[in-house]
Amino acid sequence: MNPIYAVVWGVVALFGVTAVYGLVWAIRSGQMRDFGRGALSIFDDEEPVGMVTDAFPGGQTADGETGDRS
Amino acid sequence: MNAATSSDAAPAAAWRAEVDASCAYPVVAFFVSAVFWLLFGTVLALLASIKMHTPGFLSGAEWLTFGRVRPVHLNTMIYGWGSMAGVGTLLWLQARLSRVRLPLQLPLVVGCALWDLGVAGGSIAILTGHGTSVEWLEFPYGWSFLFAGIFVVVMAASLMMFSARRVGHVYVSQWYLFGAVLWFPFLYVMANALIHGALARGVVQAATNWWFAHNVLGLWFTPIGLATVYYLLPKVLGRPIHSYYLSLLGFWTLALFYNWAGTHHLVGGPLPAWLITVGIVGSVMMFIPVTTVAVNHHMTMKGHFALLKVSPTLRFIVLGAMSYTVVSFQGSLQSLRTVNEVTHFTHYTIAHAHLGVYGFFTMVMFGAIYYIAPRLTGREWSSPRLIKIHFWGTALGMAVYWIGLTWGGILQGLAMDNPDVAFLDVVRHTMPYLWSRTFAGVLMAVGHVAFAILVWRMFTLKGRRLPEPASAPVVAMAGGAQ
Numbered sequence: 090m091n092p093i094y095a096v097v098w099g100v101v102a103l104f105g106v107t108a109v110y111g112l113v114w115a116i117r118s119g120q121m122r123d124f125g126r127g128a129l130s131i132f133d134d135e136e137p138v139g140m141v142t143d144a145f146p147g148g149q150t151a152d153g154e155t156g157d158r159s
Numbered sequence: 160m161n162a163a164t165s166s167d168a169a170p171a172a173a174w175r176a177e178v179d180a181s182c183a184y185p186v187v188a189f190f191v192s193a194v195f196w197l198l199f200g201t202v203l204a205l206l207a208s209i210k211m212h213t214p215g216f217l218s219g220a221e222w223l224t225f226g227r228v229r230p231v232h233l234n235t236m237i238y239g240w241g242s243m244a245g246v247g248t249l250l251w252l253q254a255r256l257s258r259v260r261l262p263l264q265l266p267l268v269v270g271c272a273l274w275d276l277g278v279a280g281g282s283i284a285i286l287t288g289h290g291t292s293v294e295w296l297e298f299p300y301g302w303s304f305l306f307a308g309i310f311v312v313v314m315a316a317s318l319m320m321f322s323a324r325r326v327g328h329v330y331v332s333q334w335y336l337f338g339a340v341l342w343f344p345f346l347y348v349m350a351n352a353l354i355h356g357a358l359a360r361g362v363v364q365a366a367t368n369w370w371f372a373h374n375v376l377g378l379w380f381t382p383i384g385l386a387t388v389y390y391l392l393p394k395v396l397g398r399p400i401h402s403y404y405l406s407l408l409g410f411w412t413l414a415l416f417y418n419w420a421g422t423h424h425l426v427g428g429p430l431p432a433w434l435i436t437v438g439i440v441g442s443v444m445m446f447i448p449v450t451t452v453a454v455n456h457h458m459t460m461k462g463h464f465a466l467l468k469v470s471p472t473l474r475f476i477v478l479g480a481m482s483y484t485v486v487s488f489q490g491s492l493q494s495l496r497t498v499n500e501v502t503h504f505t506h507y508t509i510a511h512a513h514l515g516v517y518g519f520f521t522m523v524m525f526g527a528i529y530y531i532a533p534r535l536t537g538r539e540w541s542s543p544r545l546i547k548i549h550f551w552g553t554a555l556g557m558a559v560y561w562i563g564l565t566w567g568g569i570l571q572g573l574a575m576d577n578p579d580v581a582f583l584d585v586v587r588h589t590m591p592y593l594w595s596r597t598f599a600g601v602l603m604a605v606g607h608v609a610f611a612i613l614v615w616r617m618f619t620l621k622g623r624r625l626p627e628p629a630s631a632p633v634v635a636m637a638g639g640a641q
Contacts, residue, residue, distance in 0.1 A: 093356045097349060104345050108414065120329050121407065128399035130328045131390060133171040140397040143470040143530055145546065146539045146622070
């Protein structure tokens with residue numbers, strides 16, 4: 090038998106096992122609980138919810154306006 | 160492991176600065192390389208497009224014939240621009256979300272240089288007549304070992320950051336990034352082994368080829384693109400994603416369904432009917448993840464569209480996210496046999512492919528680079544005018560491209576299905592649409608040149624210095640969270 094078959098089926102098995110393991114791990118470790126907190130995990134005290142973190146150079150708008158955009 | 164963790168007690172701005180600084184050399188190397196290949200691929204795109212309506216254009220040299228220029232355009236955009244911009248973004252995102260310094264910095268920089276060598280060598284091979292003629296895998300077989308080796312380094316860096324992460328929760332973007340770094344090397348190695356290892360021949364080769372080619376978009380560019388949108392959209396707006404539950408449902412259903420869709424490219428071909436039907440079913444099931452993403456992105460943006468005037472990043476990623484919705488629904492419908500009867504082998508398919516790779520993924524990568532680069536260099540972008548030229552050139556170019564070839568493709572398909580219309584008449588009737596394609600290409604090229612100037616100025620530190628080392632322009636937005 091061509092040895093490439095062993096590589097192909099080996100990788101298929103590895104890939105499948107990894108995907109299933111990932112899902113089982115996610116469920117068991119609580120990743121699928123408390124979605125609200127998960128969504129907030131990218132914010133912190135210095136870049137909190139409510140802060141826009143990107144602007145044109147000089148804080149301009151696309152129309153060339155500057156200043157407070159609150 | 161040298162994925163040194165930043166201190167738990169450090170203020171957020173400090174750890175962000177530390178993480179961004181650790182990414183600087185590898186990520187800049189990938190971004191600069193990506194933009195070089197974007198320009199190179201654009202020149203080849205224009206050449207190929209002009210040859211479609213003016214076949215005699217530069218036809219004297221065999222290395223500039225359509226059959227060589229077109230695959231070099233495709234491969235430089237896929238492996239040069241798209242993959243290198245994607246890897247740069249992936250590394251930065253994974254470091255940010257894991258809150259650890261980027262490991263393997265030197266191997267990644269060396270890997271980037273070798274990747275450039277691979278794309279250059281593969282392109283020269285195609286231009287000199289040594290391409291493989293296997294679509295999306297035209298580089299000669301030998302180069303695949305080089306790319307596979309570099310993927311191992313990228314995968315290792317990603318896994319090292321994940322295992323050293325300081326955040327217990329795995330944010331949805333990290334799931335998508337995991338998908339990309341685990342799925343694509345698997346796809347790439349398998350496709351090369353099966354096709355170039357001579358195991359897959361005849362119709363099996365075609366099935367393998369399209370399983371691979373379709374999944375380059377679905378299991379490589381799509382997860383990186385969506386990971387980027389799921390991070391940058393809430394981060395730029397300053398409001399959490401509308402439904403985190405939907406975002407995770409979208410990831411796992413994409414993981415379940417996308418892999419099956421590739422054989423819809425062979426509708427009408429000499430394959431077992433069940434194999435093509437499986438591809439069609441997988442394609443239609445993609446309505447589920449795509450709807451979750453579309454609802455989530457729209458509801459997160461709702462009430463905040465005015466910020467498109469404020470943020471260059473937001474402009475590009477919102478346009479990219481909208482294109483994702485359109486191209487995905489279009490793809491699901493296109494897989495149906497009745498629709499495919501008309502659209503197969505027409506310019507409609509080319510419009511669809513570009514809406515995916517360009518309208519969605521490339522736009523998101525532009526947005527990502529606008530966000531990431533100032534945080535790596537501590538400099539502002541040098542010119543709002545060039546950013547606007549970039550946006551409008553690429554957005555209008557993509558719109559003209561998609562509308563022209565979609566409409567022209569439908570007319571072409573209907574005419575080809577009509578036995579009373581001579582084939583050459585069908586070709587003649589496509590001419591205006593092929594000219595619109597070249598016009599669109601010129602618009603996009605103008606945008607790319609503006610972007611390249613901006614990137615050059617950014618990484619040669621020509622922009623104004625930002626006040627904080629880790630902070631790009633930040634706008635206080637009272638009431639931003641609603």
